[in-house]
Amino acid sequence: MAMRIVADTARLLGASRLVPVASAHIDGCLYHGDSGTLFAERLVNDGGRASVPTTLNVGALDLVHAGRVRLPPERMAMARRMMDAYLKLGCRPTWTCAPYQAGHRPALGQHVAWGESNAVVFCNSVLGARTERYGDFLDICAAISGRAPETGLHLDDNRRPSLLVDCAVLDRRLVEEEAFWPVLGAWLGENAGGRVVAFAGLPSKIDEDRLKAMGAAAASTGSVGLFHIEGVTPETFERPREVLKLSGTMLHAARDRLSTVRAKPGDKVDAIAVGSPHFSFAEFQRLLGHLDGRKPAIPIYVCTGRHTLAEIERAGLDTSALTIVADTCIVVTPILPASGGLLMTNSGKFAHYTRPNTGFEVLYGSLADCAETAVAGRLVREESLWR
Amino acid sequence: MAMNLLLPGTAEAAALKLPTLSLWGGVDPFSGRLTNPALPHCGESVKGKVLMIAEPVGSSSSSAVLLELLQAGNAPAAIVLGRADAIVALGILVAREMGWATIPLAVMPPNEQAKVADGATIRVE
Numbered sequence: 118m119a120m121r122i123v124a125d126t127a128r129l130l131g132a133s134r135l136v137p138v139a140s141a142h143i144d145g146c147l148y149h150g151d152s153g154t155l156f157a158e159r160l161v162n163d164g165g166r167a168s169v170p171t172t173l174n175v176g177a178l179d180l181v182h183a184g185r186v187r188l189p190p191e192r193m194a195m196a197r198r199m200m201d202a203y204l205k206l207g208c209r210p211t212w213t214c215a216p217y218q219a220g221h222r223p224a225l226g227q228h229v230a231w232g233e234s235n236a237v238v239f240c241n242s243v244l245g246a247r248t249e250r251y252g253d254f255l256d257i258c259a260a261i262s263g264r265a266p267e268t269g270l271h272l273d274d275n276r277r278p279s280l281l282v283d284c285a286v287l288d289r290r291l292v293e294e295e296a297f298w299p300v301l302g303a304w305l306g307e308n309a310g311g312r313v314v315a316f317a318g319l320p321s322k323i324d325e326d327r328l329k330a331m332g333a334a335a336a337s338t339g340s341v342g343l344f345h346i347e348g349v350t351p352e353t354f355e356r357p358r359e360v361l362k363l364s365g366t367m368l369h370a371a372r373d374r375l376s377t378v379r380a381k382p383g384d385k386v387d388a389i390a391v392g393s394p395h396f397s398f399a400e401f402q403r404l405l406g407h408l409d410g411r412k413p414a415i416p417i418y419v420c421t422g423r424h425t426l427a428e429i430e431r432a433g434l435d436t437s438a439l440t441i442v443a444d445t446c447i448v449v450t451p452i453l454p455a456s457g458g459l460l461m462t463n464s465g466k467f468a469h470y471t472r473p474n475t476g477f478e479v480l481y482g483s484l485a486d487c488a489e490t491a492v493a494g495r496l497v498r499e500e501s502l503w504r
Numbered sequence: 505m506a507m508n509l510l511l512p513g514t515a516e517a518a519a520l521k522l523p524t525l526s527l528w529g530g531v532d533p534f535s536g537r538l539t540n541p542a543l544p545h546c547g548e549s550v551k552g553k554v555l556m557i558a559e560p561v562g563s564s565s566s567s568a569v570l571l572e573l574l575q576a577g578n579a580p581a582a583i584v585l586g587r588a589d590a591i592v593a594l595g596i597l598v599a600r601e602m603g604w605a606t607i608p609l610a611v612m613p614p615n616e617q618a619k620v621a622d623g624a625t626i627r628v629e
Contacts, residue, residue, distance in 0.1 A: 150572030252591030
């Protein structure tokens, strides 16, 4: 069945061949209803087993912190059955949307089959490995068959940028801000329209967590699977002839769209959520640095993976001020209070999915804004660079 | 009408038009209701409609949402996309493999979709 689904998809996409893949990352292990569990169990019963190293994206349960997820018992049981089925298929229990920070880093030019839109864009752009944006189910079928349709971003032609976005005129202080990157990503997602974009005029060294945040935002507001940054991302490319000069005004509008409501400094905020994609150890250090030992007045939900929990434990980091969510996250399963409220985040992806998936209204801010707002329980946001 | 059928089937129903949609984060998999307040038709069900999406976007979990809609009988009668999207197609392919009901999937460029009035009866075949 796995090979048939890969072959049918290939035909549908007009791919004339299948390409062997070196690894897979599975998004299909998240429970969206019983159908996905039944599909995974069918693969297990058919004797399916991943034939290449395969990591797992988030599930619907936090297996580390009992009681964190508020799913009804029947759904909880089906979600657990689904997670168990994927383990029986030989996948690693990584349960993270940032597998690339959990040791799964394919090499430049290597063909892989990855699901989860942020992981796909990171894999293609930052690592320079090659994966198409696979939907749930094709990912595990590719892992079992060891093949993927040779199409889309597997092919040289489709990886060449057709638009150069020149960032040289942007305020340098803004570009240095951590909060700039998800906004740049959100703008890209809204404007790329299926094209591969290359950026010029950005710093020659960009922290990996910033690229991760940018890609996640781009893959949420649009269907971006690959971007290039001159002098930063590993794949070489010819400068496209079409050039767009990105202005501060264009970005300010994209930033405004990441908040679902207008709020004034001092307005009551109910919760903070960070960690989409899953927080890295370095991000924990930065957040705790901003808090500087102060106690938050409202919950700070931090979503992360087991690989980072292990690092935190090794380093003896005190995270008692934080509500840690592992193996899953706040927009894929009920964790936030059902009563709703106002949530602040530094994640472009959370900003995009929180309202439809949780009912909470969203304010976008930097990580420092999130920490200050958490301590005050009221909106504190530094906006001078965005005006 | 300039429509290219990606996955077979026939349907005739009212068009439910959206400029963009990620099925995941945009449709409740358990009820089939549209959930994104930023988009038109929020709160309405996609069940039995010809769901027309000019620019399909977003999450790779959209195939799982569609599979759940198909298994539970809450799926649209057909889906028409502005461009081919394997993520949406997979939900239908897997439903077929599992022996569940499937629906036709077609591609119609956004400029052609613009000629169809929202709510008008449209035939997909």
